[in-house]
Amino acid sequence: MGLFDKLRAELIDIIEWVDDSRHTIAWRFPRYQNEIKNGAQLIVRPGQMAVFVHRGELADTFGPGHYELKTDNLPILSTLAGWKHGFNSPYKAEVYFVNTRQITDLKWGTPNPIMLRDADFGPIRLRAFGTYTMQAVDPKALLKELIGTDSSFEIDEINELMRSMIASTFADIIGESKISALDLAANYRELSEDLRQSVVEKVDDEYGLNLPQLFIVNVSLPEEVEKAMDTRTSMGVIGDMGRFQQFQMGKAMTAAAENPAGGGASEGMGLGMGFAMANQMVQGMGQAAGAGGAAPPPPPMAATWYVAVNGKSEGPFDLNQMSQGAQAGQVKKETLVWSQAIGDWQPAGQVGALGMIFGPPSPPPPPPAGS
Numbered sequence: 451m452g453l454f455d456k457l458r459a460e461l462i463d464i465i466e467w468v469d470d471s472r473h474t475i476a477w478r479f480p481r482y483q484n485e486i487k488n489g490a491q492l493i494v495r496p497g498q499m500a501v502f503v504h505r506g507e508l509a510d511t512f513g514p515g516h517y518e519l520k521t522d523n524l525p526i527l528s529t530l531a532g533w534k535h536g537f538n539s540p541y542k543a544e545v546y547f548v549n550t551r552q553i554t555d556l557k558w559g560t561p562n563p564i565m566l567r568d569a570d571f572g573p574i575r576l577r578a579f580g581t582y583t584m585q586a587v588d589p590k591a592l593l594k595e596l597i598g599t600d601s602s603f604e605i606d607e608i609n610e611l612m613r614s615m616i617a618s619t620f621a622d623i624i625g626e627s628k629i630s631a632l633d634l635a636a637n638y639r640e641l642s643e644d645l646r647q648s649v650v651e652k653v654d655d656e657y658g659l660n661l662p663q664l665f666i667v668n669v670s671l672p673e674e675v676e677k678a679m680d681t682r683t684s685m686g687v688i689g690d691m692g693r694f695q696q697f698q699m700g701k702a703m704t705a706a707a708e709n710p711a712g713g714g715a716s717e718g719m720g721l722g723m724g725f726a727m728a729n730q731m732v733q734g735m736g737q738a739a740g741a742g743g744a745a746p747p748p749p750p751m752a753a754t755w756y757v758a759v760n761g762k763s764e765g766p767f768d769l770n771q772m773s774q775g776a777q778a779g780q781v782k783k784e785t786l787v788w789s790q791a792i793g794d795w796q797p798a799g800q801v802g803a804l805g806m807i808f809g810p811p812s813p814p815p816p817p818p819a820g821s
Contacts, residue, residue, distance in 0.1 A: 463490035588658025
């Protein structure tokens with residue numbers, strides 16, 4: 451320190467801390483040989499506390515305000531220094547400013563999954579993360595247990611300890627709660643408060659710290675378990691799987707009818723799906739009629755028809771299925787069909803037994819006039 455600084459140290463002191471950071475917990479006021487003048491001015495701003503340390507012993511503490519340092523407002527320091535009748539010369543003491551406002555935007559999380567036994571899924575692994583705020587409430591305990599002789603104490607120096615403590619306490623609470631994984635989201639508020647109080651009990655008396663707020667933001671399952679849950683949810687949303695299959699096959703029939711020239715394997719697939727859908731619809735209507743107490747459907751016709759698709763035969767199909775295929779545009783008059791009754795492959799439009807599936811025949815043209 452230069453000569454000018456030494457001379458300035460002999461003037462009336464102004465001891466203050468203008469904190470321009472958001473994550474400094476404590477800061478030691480720099481003094482030349484730690485000398486403080488009688489009558490020095492101490493300024494403690496809102497959200498701060500000042501602690502005097504004399505020869506390694508904690509002395510007086512000051513809250514927010516403006517003070518002139520004299521014997522009467524330094525009772526502990528006066529006793530430690532042996533001032534019975536006041537003092538006139540500079541004295542040595544260290545002054546620590548402690549930040550007592552809440553430090554926000556702090557995060558915690560479980561570094562490794564927590565193994566639990568769940569009522570619905572059995573053994574599972576859970577991860578969790580959240581946020582919290584921290585505040586110094588007992589500067590003397592903080593100085594004694596954590597700060598020591600550091601000239602500056604940052605939140606990063608204790609944040610790792612706090613995260614480990616929160617994660618460990620969370621594992622204890624979630625294990626004791628016996629709450630199903632599916633019900634955890636509905637209990638975030640209660641679990642967050644229980645977690646906060648449990649952690650505060652550990653850090654309040656020992657470190658002089660408080661956690662005014664602590665939140666569980668999310669508890670997640672492993673990715674493969676979440677996918678299985680999504681599949682299970684989708685099945686629950688679908689409901690009647692048989693009706694869903696009929697709906698899907700109906701959509702396939704409609705798409706095939708709208709693209710009759712698709713050709714190739716897709717045409718054969720569409721035709722097969724259309725016939726299968728028609729068969730299921732007929733069976734479904736029969737079951738529904740029987741369940742409703744109506745007259746039973748007529749006995750099914752013999753499935754004796756085969757259809758040529760891309761050089762391959764599809765079938766056998768009964769007359770109802772052939773009719774459904776014709777309505778969907780899958781069976782046309784030029785489509786080759788075969789049955790034991792006709793003995794050879796013929797166009798469907800030329801088979802009398804199938805004429806009815808294409809609608810009534812068109813009447814012949816009227817004779818010429820005058821004939």
